[in-house]
Amino acid sequence: MGDLAAPPMGGWTRMGPTHMTKHWGRAVPNAASETLARAAHLYYVLGLTQAEVAKRLSITRFKVHRLLAQARETGMVRIEIDVPFAERLELEAALMERYGLTAAFVCPSDETEDMPLPIVIGQYASGIVNDLLRDGQTVATSWGSTLLALARSIDPGAVQQLSVVSMIGSLSTRSSQDKYEAASVLADRIGAECFYLPGPILCDNVDAKKAIESQPVVQTAMKKAKEADVALLSIGGSEMSSLRLAGVASEADYDSATKAGAIGNFLGRFIGKDGAVIDHPLNALCLGIGPEDIRQIPVRVLCAGGKHKVAAIGAVLRREAATILVTDEDTAKALT
Numbered sequence: 614m615g616d617l618a619a620p621p622m623g624g625w626t627r628m629g630p631t632h633m634t635k636h637w638g639r640a641v642p643n644a645a646s647e648t649l650a651r652a653a654h655l656y657y658v659l660g661l662t663q664a665e666v667a668k669r670l671s672i673t674r675f676k677v678h679r680l681l682a683q684a685r686e687t688g689m690v691r692i693e694i695d696v697p698f699a700e701r702l703e704l705e706a707a708l709m710e711r712y713g714l715t716a717a718f719v720c721p722s723d724e725t726e727d728m729p730l731p732i733v734i735g736q737y738a739s740g741i742v743n744d745l746l747r748d749g750q751t752v753a754t755s756w757g758s759t760l761l762a763l764a765r766s767i768d769p770g771a772v773q774q775l776s777v778v779s780m781i782g783s784l785s786t787r788s789s790q791d792k793y794e795a796a797s798v799l800a801d802r803i804g805a806e807c808f809y810l811p812g813p814i815l816c817d818n819v820d821a822k823k824a825i826e827s828q829p830v831v832q833t834a835m836k837k838a839k840e841a842d843v844a845l846l847s848i849g850g851s852e853m854s855s856l857r858l859a860g861v862a863s864e865a866d867y868d869s870a871t872k873a874g875a876i877g878n879f880l881g882r883f884i885g886k887d888g889a890v891i892d893h894p895l896n897a898l899c900l901g902i903g904p905e906d907i908r909q910i911p912v913r914v915l916c917a918g919g920k921h922k923v924a925a926i927g928a929v930l931r932r933e934a935a936t937i938l939v940t941d942e943d944t945a946k947a948l949t
Contacts, residue, residue: 647698648672652680653690654721658736659728669723704945711949712930714938715912722918722941730919730941735762738916738939743768745843745912751776752805753841753907754796755880756783756814759916760847764799775805778838781881781901782814795845808834812900814861814881819897826900838902844913846935849878850922866895877925879934880904888928904934912936918944 648670655666656677663677670677684690701719708717720737724730735758742763746752752775754760779796800807810831816822825831853867873893875883881899882890890896890904907913915935917926920943927948929935940948 647700649680649684649689650698651721651723652677653684655723656681657690658733659723659725661725698942701942701945704942704949707949708938708940708945712938713933714930715936717938717945718940719945720939720941722943731757731759732762734916734918734939734941735759735764736766738914739763739767741937741939742843742845742914743771745914746772746775746803747842748773749775750842751778751837751840752799752843752845753778753780753838753902753910754799754845755780755847756795757847757849760795760845761798763845763916764795764802767799767802769802769804772803775803776808776837777803777805778808778834778841779810779901780838780844780907781899782810782812782816799845808837810834810901814900815895815898816900817898822898822900831900835902839906839909841910842912844907844910846880846907846913846915846917848915848917848922848925848929850917850919850925851876852921853878862895869893870895876928877922879925879929880907884925884928886924886928888925888930888932888934904929904932907934914939916940920944920947923947 652666652670655661655669656663661669663674663681667674667677681690698721704719705717708714708719718737718741720734722730724733738759739762750772754764754777756779777796777800779794783794783796796809797807799805811828812822812825812831816825826835851871870883870891870893873883874885874891875893876886877884879888880903881901882896882903883893884904885891888904913935914937915926915929916939918941923944926938926940926944930938930948
């Protein structure tokens with residue numbers, strides 16, 4: 614028997630918090646509203662069938678159908694779902710207090726093979742970034758699957774005369790690297806002018822890096838990135854999967870960086886357990902602005918989650934690299 618109701622066609626229904634302080638004065642929801650919100654997330658965002666939702670929540674399909682109908686009737690399901698989980702609110706408050714954040718946003722950790730956690734976080738983050746953008750701003754963005762998902766799902770046309778600039782190198786002879794490049798996708802999506810760093814993330818040698826950095830177009834882009842209004846950041850954890858899949862460096866390079874104390878990769882640089890850039894030859898080859906260059910950007914949004922990224926996320930948060938965190942429930946619990 615088919616589903617009694619089908620998800621809306623065209624685009625995606627994004628679910629995420631829209632508050633920018635701890636609670637924004639909203640009442641903490643009860644268990645019924647938490648179940649309602651989670652059922653809507655599983656069905657509309659992850660695309661599970663009603664039977665699969667019922668199995669996940671240990672309820673009947675008839676109950677799922679009623680919950681989804683209620684979500685539509687009450688207006689919970691529209692562009693965003695504004696009913697947060699009680700536990701999520703507590704986690705957000707705890708993250709803000711522990712790391713001195715302006716805001717924290719926690720989404721469910723539920724994922725599927727077709728909708729892995731980085732994409733879920735990126736979609737949630739897009740709604741938050743939409744609320745942050747203002748006419749005439751410059752948005753600096755890093756690289757990776759989470760930020761690419763953010764770029765693809767952000768609402769176009771909400772603000773005008775934006776500029777987007779890449780914070781790290783963006784050119785490659787390999788299509789596998791290009792598929793993680795977020796700046797051009799974001800710029801196309803919101804109709805913004807895009808400034809690139811025309812070079813690879815890791816240059817062949819220091820002389821090559823210096824030669825690229827000496828070019829006026831690169832100097833202009835790097836200056837614009839440092840002076841941006843909003844920075845969109847992500848992080849590679851111990852697996853550094855995006856960099857590995859893109860073939861940015863060899864396995865021997867990653868082994869060498871790990872032996873030197875690397876626990877992750879941030880803005881193209883290998884970082885240690887204290888969140889600082891480690892002393893490793895590869896870091897000297899990275900094209901673009903580094904963690905020390907983003908301090909003056911007033912709004913810095915870190916979008917990341919997953920158990921292999923907990924240590925790296927905590928490390929950069931302790932160094933106050935971000936002002937806003939977007940992550941998932943499991944990661945938030947590990948960070949607090």
